[in-house]
Amino acid sequence: MLREETAKLLMMIQGAYPNYKPDNKTVTINTWNLALSDISFDLAEKAFLAYLRADTKGFAPAPGQLIALVHELNTPQQLNELEAWSLVEKAIRNSIYNSQEEFSKLPPLVQKAVGSPNVLRLWAADGSYSEQVASSNFMRSYRNEAKKQEEYEKLPADMQQMIDQTNRNSYSAQIREKNRDAIQIMTTTENAEIEVKDEPTGISQQSDERLKKLIEDFRKI
Structure with a gap:
């Protein structure tokens, strides 16, 4: 949302709530623009109208309340x-x-x-x-x-990317990756032993060795 659009949204809010009178309009516009920067004016306007139609207390919305409504309308x-x-x-x-x-x-x-x-x-x-x-x-x-x-x-897209990157590098993510590998080998072993009953020994031994190595690697994390 552009700064001019944020100012327009705040004018709508003030028109509906005459008692909403920020002390410093410039700071208020800048703060709201920062909070809603990744949301289009069209979505923010729809969220405000939804808030306005449901409001029975007479208090102007905070940015987070409109963001929650945008999420509800768009997800x-x-x-x-x-x-x-x-x-x-x-x-x-x-x-x-x-x-x-x-x-x-x-x-x-x-x-x-x-x-x-x-x-x-x-x-x-x-x-x-x-x-x-x-x-x-x-x-x-x-x-x-x-x-x-x-x-x-x-959250804004850039903050989501930061969280995703942090999660990918986390210790728990490494454990999940090891678990997925171990489960895949265990599942493959079980299915192989059932489907190839005439040659269970070679398949089972080979998979067991792979699983043992995986478990050893897992313990080194």
């Missing part, structure tokens, strides 16, 4: 907790030998809440598995991940 609605769990529940049924494939089918936010394909496989193979406990833990995790994603998407 597809996420799955709710029950909808997300229904996808996980379906994936669990086929995850004893196909956890990697089932995990890849889940939406990114659901993947974050689950953690890894290995979690699906453990749930599927656990004889004492409790759907009530698993669903409760998942929904709590999904709720936290959805909130973090919502806050992330409100």
Whole structure:
């Protein structure tokens, strides 16, 4: 949004809320322009009109309130907790030998809440598995991940890039990468032993060696 557009938006706000009288208009325009710099005037105007039509208290909006409305107007609605769990529940049924494939089918936010394909496989193979406990833990995790994603998407693009770069270089990211490699090898080994029953020894030994080496590398992080 251009500075002139920000000034126009503030004039609209002041027109609707006559008691909104900033002490220093120049500072106010500059501050709002900084906060809304990556948002188009058209979206900001729509967000203000949505705020105005819903407001029953008579207070002018803060920049963050308009940004939240822009995000709400411009972002597809996420799955709710029950909808997300229904996808996980379906994936669990086929995850004893196909956890990697089932995990890849889940939406990114659901993947974050689950953690890894290995979690699906453990749930599927656990004889004492409790759907009530698993669903409760998942929904709590999904709720936290959805909130973090919502806050992330409100940030300017340059700040999102900084966060992405920091996350890629983090220790936890290295662990996730190692886990993905280990799970891939474990899944490949399991499938190979099932599909090639006449030659299980060579395949199993080769994959076991690769897995041992991967685990050793993982411990060095």
